[in-house]
Amino acid sequence: MDAGGQGTTATRLRASGSVFAEEEAEVLRAAARDADELEAMTRRREAGEFLEQVVGEVEVMGERLVVAPGVFVPRxxxxxxxxxxxxxxxxxxxxxxxxxxxxxxxxxxxxxxxxxxxxxxxxxxxxxxxxxxxxxxxxxxxxxxxxxxxxxxxxxxxxxxxxxxxxxxxxxxxxxxxxxxxxxxxxxxxxxxxxxxxxxxxxxxxxxxxxxxxxxxxxxxxxxxxxxxxxxxxxxxxxxxxxxxxxxxxxxxxxxxxxxxxxxxxxxxxx
CATH class of the missing domain: 3.40.50.150 (Vaccinia Virus protein VP39)
Known part of the structure; x- marks a missing residue:
């Protein structure tokens, strides 16, 4: 599954400035339930939103925590x-x-x-x-x-x-x-x-x-x-x-x- 029609997810993320485009693309593909959701997530990341906010969670010290748009993301x-x-x-x-x-x-x-x-x-x-x-x-x-x-x-x-x-x-x-x-x-x-x-x-x-x-x-x-x-x-x-x-x-x-x-x-x- 990929955000088709506009280049691969990794290519699009790289073009938007992501340093770790391949790794981020894998995270998005794992989180998306279908191609439409992957496309929506990819667009949000291309627009500069935190990857963690896009997928709704962050891993810190091996523990997963919920995050959300508009809220500070734990570093x-x-x-x-x-x-x-x-x-x-x-x-x-x-x-x-x-x-x-x-x-x-x-x-x-x-x-x-x-x-x-x-x-x-x-x-x-x-x-x-x-x-x-x-x-x-x-x-x-x-x-x-x-x-x-x-x-x-x-x-x-x-x-x-x-x-x-x-x-x-x-x-x-x-x-x-x-x-x-x-x-x-x-x-x-x-x-x-x-x-x-x-x-x-x-x-x-x-x-x-x-x-x-x-x-x-x-x-x-x-x-x-x-x-x-x-x-x-x-x-x-x-x-x-x-x-x-x-x-x-x-x-x-x-x-x-x-x-x-x-x-x-x-x-x-x-x-």
């Missing part, structure tokens, strides 16, 4: 954050885990699938994103709709809080891939002039949301970690700060403990 680099969240959750009994800025909730979903007894929550300002998250989370997961910490009930605390906040600086948006600029909400990408506006909001309220010895984990670009760590320390209400670098030397996870965390840092943010 492979977020495996670093997910791995840290799973490790922290496994170190606790019946941990309460919250994913802020959740989107499709890849962190909460994979923690729920990897850590028996974990009680997972996801919060986002976008109800369309939470509708996708609901499909990825277990029946007992709790979803919170609202802006930042205001989405949560007063006084609720968590052992592990993780987030991929929007952290792209404003002047970098034009350099992002077309598919992100045109097919994801700008609000899910941009973090203000320096990319840290949402990070500041998360740090400002984290102390009131972390359980004793809790940890806040944020995905950032490694070049932002020093400035973000200073923001965390400036609150005067948070404990030790360190970072874990990804293999690509671009992605990092900034870890911030509550004051009782007694963290022995793996790697301090670079000077």
């Amino acid at each position: 492979q680099r977020t495996a670093l954050l997910i791995g840290e969240a799973v490790r922290e959750a496994r170190a606790r009994r019946a941990p309460r885990v919250l994913e802020m800025c959740a989107g499709a909730a890849p962190v909460a979903a994979l923690v729920a699938r990897s850590v028996p007894g974990a009680r997972v929550h996801a919060a986002d300002v976008d109800d369309a994103a939470l509708a996708v998250a609901r499909q990825n989370l277990p029946a007992g997961a709790v979803l919170h709709l609202g802006d930042g910490w205001a989405a949560l009930p007063p006084g609720e605390r968590f052992d592990v809080i993780a987030a991929v906040p929007p952290y792209v600086p404003r002047d970098r948006l034009a350099l992002m891939p077309r598919e992100a600029r045109e097919h994801e909400p700008t609000a899910a990408l941009l973090g203000g002039e320096d990319g840290l506006d949402h990070v500041r909001t998360l740090f400002a309220g984290a102390a009131d949301r972390l359980a004793r010895r809790g940890v806040l984990l944020l995905e950032l670009h490694h070049g932002q970690c020093r400035a973000a760590a200073e923001v965390a320390r400036a609150t005067g209400r948070l404990g030790a700060v360190d970072q874990v670098l990804g293999a690509d030397d671009g992605t990092a996870v900034l870890r911030v403990r509550d004051p009782a965390g007694n963290l022995i840092p793996i790697q301090q943010p670079a000077d």
